[in-house]
Amino acid sequence: MKRMKTAIWTIILCISLIVLLLMFPQVAHEGADLGVALFMEALFPYLLPYLILTNWFIRLTAQPAKTASYFLFFKTYLISAVGGFPTGAATIAHLSKQGQLTPKQAAYLLGICHSPSPLFVFGFVGHDLFQSTTIAWNYLLLVHAFSLIILTLSYFYLPKANFTAQPFKKDTEPFTNSIKDSVPTVLIVAATIVFFTTVYSVFLHSTDSLFKTLPEYFHLAVAGLLEMTNGLFLLHNVLTGNTLLLATVALLTTQSLSIHLQVIVIARSAKIAIRPYIWIRLLYSIVIPILFFLIFL
Numbered sequence: 001m002k003r004m005k006t007a008i009w010t011i012i013l014c015i016s017l018i019v020l021l022l023m024f025p026q027v028a029h030e031g032a033d034l035g036v037a038l039f040m041e042a043l044f045p046y047l048l049p050y051l052i053l054t055n056w057f058i059r060l061t062a063q064p065a066k067t068a069s070y071f072l073f074f075k076t077y078l079i080s081a082v083g084g085f086p087t088g089a090a091t092i093a094h095l096s097k098q099g100q101l102t103p104k105q106a107a108y109l110l111g112i113c114h115s116p117s118p119l120f121v122f123g124f125v126g127h128d129l130f131q132s133t134t135i136a137w138n139y140l141l142l143v144h145a146f147s148l149i150i151l152t153l154s155y156f157y158l159p160k161a162n163f164t165a166q167p168f169k170k171d172t173e174p175f176t177n178s179i180k181d182s183v184p185t186v187l188i189v190a191a192t193i194v195f196f197t198t199v200y201s202v203f204l205h206s207t208d209s210l211f212k213t214l215p216e217y218f219h220l221a222v223a224g225l226l227e228m229t230n231g232l233f234l235l236h237n238v239l240t241g242n243t244l245l246l247a248t249v250a251l252l253t254t255q256s257l258s259i260h261l262q263v264i265v266i267a268r269s270a271k272i273a274i275r276p277y278i279w280i281r282l283l284y285s286i287v288i289p290i291l292f293f294l295i296f297l
Contacts, residue, residue, distance in 0.1 A: 020202045031201025035194035038229065043193070048186050050083045051090060055178035058094060070155050072100060077113045077151055081144060084117025085255070089263040090185045093270035107273040108154050110263065111280025115143055116252055124229070125248065129236045138296045139249055143288060150280075188265050196226045196258040228256040242297050249292045254285040 021028045061075075076095065080088025089110060096106040118140060126136035204219060220238055224231030228251060235247050260281075264274055 017199060017202075020206055021198075024202050024205055027202050027205045028198050031198035032194050034201065035197030036190075038197065039190045039193045043189060044186070047083075047087075047189065048182060051087060051182035051185055052178050054079045054083060054087060054091060055094060055181050056175055058091065059174035059178060062098070062100070070152075073109065073151055073155050076109060077147065080113035081115055081147075082118065084120060085114050085259055086185065086189060086262045086266055087117075088113035088115075089266040090182070093266050093272065094181060096270045096272055102158070103271070103273065104276075105154075105158050106270070107276040108158060108280065109151075110267055110272055110274075111277040111284075112147055112151050112154060114263065114277075114281070115140075115147065116255075121252070125232065125252070129232065129248075135245060135248065139252060139292065142292055142295065143253070143284075146284075146288065146291070184269075185266060189262055192258045192261050192265075193227070196256070197230070200226045200230065224251050224256060226256055227258045228252070231256060245297065246289060246293055250285070250289045253288045254281070 057079075058075075072095070076088070076091055079091050092101065092106050092109050092113060095101045096103065101109065118136075121136045121140055122133055125139075126133040200223060204222060207218075216238055220231065220234045223234050231251055232248060235244060235251065239247055263277065267274060267277065
């Protein structure tokens, strides 16, 4: 019954969005253009090369093992921390398909190895929005310190006896296969960004047409829910002081539907369970803003 209700509401939502796209084709076109520009200017130039290099590095350093070592956990986390999401999801999906991680290990690492790129935090958040890198340093140090603690606890907590790795095979064409595996991930990122910027543009245009006096906080909530970058930009235009700092940290940690959908699609391609990812991200969304408030504000 519950699944049937969910399916019905999903169908209603899908039909409603289709109707809105048909009613406002020009706005939909502008939203899609915005999504393409955002992807091409802010993500594509470094995301594709980084994904290829990290996939190549993983293939070159792959070693046969009966159990996943802490070095493999740490290497996976380091790759995701430097590249930002969804690099961690792509890396974990590859390791899971290769049999170097158990399904349970991959599911938990999916939530832990998930953080914004330092380039994004220092560049867009620190330099462009705040004209100071203090918040970037404070946030990244806090997130990664907490994540490394959770990573270590997970390594000792997750069972290793049931590890059922596939027979180890050395990749004979690591570079070529790295390119092949990276392109679908980039397309997933591009598609979700264009989709959500289009939905955001059409939805706000339709609500503004019906309700002339919608508060600015409504625009802020919708933007933050659908696409993180636009939400952060609007936050900076609406809030000030410590409220702005805390709201920025909260949005950086909770992220948006666009980002989570990218991770879920990549995880599903490797048959990785999603529920641990959801619970771990909820934990981060609660703990990180509280710790930031207690330590830095």
